[in-house]
Amino acid sequence: MYGFIVNQASGNGRGNRVWKKVEKIVKEENKPFLVRFTKGPRHATKIAKELSAHSLQAVVVIGGDGTINEVATALAYTQIPLGVIPAGSGNDFARCLGIPLQYRKALLRVFSHDQKKVDLLHLGQRYCLTVTGVGFDGKVAQIANGAKYKNWLNHFGLGGLSYVVSMLEVLRTYQPTKISLTVNGEKFTLSDVWLVAVANAPNYAGGISICPQAVNNDGLLNICIVHGLTKWGLLRLFLRAYNGTHVLHRNVRILTGKEVYIQSDKPVLVQSDGEIISESPIRMEIKEGALNVV
Numbered sequence: 001m002y003g004f005i006v007n008q009a010s011g012n013g014r015g016n017r018v019w020k021k022v023e024k025i026v027k028e029e030n031k032p033f034l035v036r037f038t039k040g041p042r043h044a045t046k047i048a049k050e051l052s053a054h055s056l057q058a059v060v061v062i063g064g065d066g067t068i069n070e071v072a073t074a075l076a077y078t079q080i081p082l083g084v085i086p087a088g089s090g091n092d093f094a095r096c097l098g099i100p101l102q103y104r105k106a107l108l109r110v111f112s113h114d115q116k117k118v119d120l121l122h123l124g125q126r127y128c129l130t131v132t133g134v135g136f137d138g139k140v141a142q143i144a145n146g147a148k149y150k151n152w153l154n155h156f157g158l159g160g161l162s163y164v165v166s167m168l169e170v171l172r173t174y175q176p177t178k179i180s181l182t183v184n185g186e187k188f189t190l191s192d193v194w195l196v197a198v199a200n201a202p203n204y205a206g207g208i209s210i211c212p213q214a215v216n217n218d219g220l221l222n223i224c225i226v227h228g229l230t231k232w233g234l235l236r237l238f239l240r241a242y243n244g245t246h247v248l249h250r251n252v253r254i255l256t257g258k259e260v261y262i263q264s265d266k267p268v269l270v271q272s273d274g275e276i277i278s279e280s281p282i283r284m285e286i287k288e289g290a291l292n293v294v
């Protein structure tokens with residue numbers, strides 16, 4: 001039996017459209033299934049916990065990275081694998097795992113039962129599958145999530161572009177801060193820090209390769225710190241981040257470790273898998289092989 005969790009609102013209604021097509025195929029293939037629809041924030045975690053009581057072959061999310069994150073929180077350290085049929089605007093988790101963005105291909109992958117274990121970033125009460133961003137990133141996520149143009153761009157299949165528009169908006173007013181990071185017990189302090197991205201997987205914001213070396217099954221978190229740049233310098237660096245060559249720039253520092261504690265001279269926003277979760281300070285730790293994915 002497969003348990004489907006559908007966020008009908010994801011991707012500006014794409015979740016609902018994808019589910020209708022997937023339901024048709026599941027019925028044609030005579031696969032036994034249950035389906036539940038999310039109603040708002042954190043509901044997917046509750047549903048996934050309820051579904052875990054059934055002996056399921058997989059809990060399959062039809063939604064974006066926010067819904068996938070909520071379901072992963074419930075499935076961490078269980079034997080039930082997470083399946084994904086992408087229907088969001090960024091779909092970075094699917095990209096990182098090589099899950100097809102096309103619903104039919106993604107569903108066939110779920111039916112293949114080809115499982116693998118992936119690491120999760122642990123942040124207090126919750127987990128992160130892709131990237132947690134502190135500072136500039138947090139502000140961009142906040143603006144992108146509340147922007148009307150996100151819905152409009154999603155309508156044309158250009159959801160990833162909404163992060164670029166928001167980034168340009170935030171660039172006008174954002175002030176870099178002094179940040180201290182303690183990585184595996186060693187302290188680093190940097191001034192004029194635009195952002196600190198802590199990555200479990202290479203991509204975020206619809207395909208930006210922020211930590212190209214990040215692998216989600218190596219038991220390590222990768223950290224990218226961008227500091228000491230003018231606004232114009234940041235903009236030029238941003239373009240290089242799509243192919244990952246920004247890491248060669250002298251104002252970019254890359255660190256790796258198992259745990260990190262991040263403090264700043266004034267509180268800055270923190271986004272995780274694209275949703276705002278808190279402000280700094282924040283502590284993160286890698287949890288090796290915590291989630292089964294199909």
Ligand SMILES: Nc1ncnc2c1ncn2[C@@H]1O[C@H](COP(=O)(O)OP(=O)(O)OP(=O)(O)O)[C@@H](O)[C@H]1O
Pocket residue numbers: 007008009010011012038039040041042043063064065066067068087088089090091092273274275
């Ligand atoms: N029925 C619903 N109506 C509105 N919001 C919902 C509903 N169900 C869940 N949500 C909330 O929507 C948030 C965003 O969903 P999700 O990430 O799946 O889609 P998205 O934002 O369109 O995609 P992406 O994260 O790729 O940009 C979830 O974190 C969840 O809290």
